[in-house]
Amino acid sequence: MDGTDLLNRWQQRFPLERTPFAAIAAATGRPAPEVLAAFRDALRRGALSRIGGVFGPGAGGAGLLVAMAVPPARLDAVAALVSAEPQVNHNYEREHTLNLWFVVNAADAGAVEAVVARLEDATGLAAVRLPLVRPYRIDLGFDLRARTAPEAMAPQRRAPAVPAADRPLAALVEQGLPLVARPYDLWARELGCEPEAVLATLGGWLIDGTLKRFGAIVRHHELGFAANAMAVFDVPDGEVDTRGEALAQVPGVTLAYRRARGEGWPFNLYGMVHGRDREAVHAVLERAAVAAGLQHVPRSVLFSCRRFKQTGASRFGAPVMESAHAHA
Numbered sequence: 001m002d003g004t005d006l007l008n009r010w011q012q013r014f015p016l017e018r019t020p021f022a023a024i025a026a027a028t029g030r031p032a033p034e035v036l037a038a039f040r041d042a043l044r045r046g047a048l049s050r051i052g053g054v055f056g057p058g059a060g061g062a063g064l065l066v067a068m069a070v071p072p073a074r075l076d077a078v079a080a081l082v083s084a085e086p087q088v089n090h091n092y093e094r095e096h097t098l099n100l101w102f103v104v105n106a107a108d109a110g111a112v113e114a115v116v117a118r119l120e121d122a123t124g125l126a127a128v129r130l131p132l133v134r135p136y137r138i139d140l141g142f143d144l145r146a147r148t149a150p151e152a153m154a155p156q157r158r159a160p161a162v163p164a165a166d167r168p169l170a171a172l173v174e175q176g177l178p179l180v181a182r183p184y185d186l187w188a189r190e191l192g193c194e195p196e197a198v199l200a201t202l203g204g205w206l207i208d209g210t211l212k213r214f215g216a217i218v219r220h221h222e223l224g225f226a227a228n229a230m231a232v233f234d235v236p237d238g239e240v241d242t243r244g245e246a247l248a249q250v251p252g253v254t255l256a257y258r259r260a261r262g263e264g265w266p267f268n269l270y271g272m273v274h275g276r277d278r279e280a281v282h283a284v285l286e287r288a289a290v291a292a293g294l295q296h297v298p299r300s301v302l303f304s305c306r307r308f309k310q311t312g313a314s315r316f317g318a319p320v321m322e323s324a325h326a327h328a
Helices: 003-009 020-028 032-044 072-083 109-123 164-175 183-191 195-208 240-248 278-291
Strands: 048-055 062-068 088-094 100-106 128-130 132-137 211-218 227-233 253-259 269-275 299-310
Touching: 003 020, 003 032, 003 211, 020 032, 032 048, 048 164, 062 109, 062 132, 072 088, 072 100, 072 109, 072 299, 100 109, 132 240, 164 183, 164 195, 183 195, 195 211, 227 278, 240 253, 240 269, 240 278, 269 278, 278 299
Parallel strands: none
Antiparallel strands: 048 211, 062 100, 062 128, 088 100, 088 299, 132 253, 227 269, 227 299, 253 269
């Protein structure tokens, strides 16, 4: 079992035990120091973003998908301004007239809007705001052995809000688990509580849907998933939930959600597919269109060209500081 196998297996159900790397060692038949070293190496080489959690919509904070039509000659400069905003966690060039797509996360909607307005002022460009209406499928990890990610899943439900008293722990979950033998002990010490309380809260969040998963958050591009496409569909409002729920069940669809339509942007249903090559992505999208009854609705497929920034979201504390990357 190499480092990639460890990442693949522990994207879900990462051990909620005082010595999680020892538990993984016992499950895999490898020495605990070797397991810990493999995770540290994956973090160093960029394959692992962090060991942490993905919070469900409703758990707290606010987020917004934003698109801009940037003149090609200005794209690098504008992308740099966007990436410099600490509350921007994803920033991509995509194949469309609306060619710069980024996500802003913050503690509340006012803070998100302040970032977007500041970027409009700095660039002189209009931002198309595309708020989330309903998630059908959110991040549940990748099958790193396949050409596309991941398998079908159960329907999504809105997450309970994180209580104010637990927001410091939520901020730590966003930042990532320390890669030491007893990482939860460090969190407990920082929070002024017992490790058992930390573990109990995390376990409860997984049960009630506050956390969609807790485990290895991988960087898909570094692990070979270089073909990233966002398919968008213009679905009649009365049908979009039915179509979206069906789309979320198609193996290979990574994300599926409904968003409000934007100025000059008629699309309201989104499906993300991450694959190792475009052929594999197109195959998933064609299968998904048939399965969800989307063959005859207007659609567009926007492949990513460059990744300017990819970090963890920050809704509960200080922005997650992680180096930006640019890839074709």
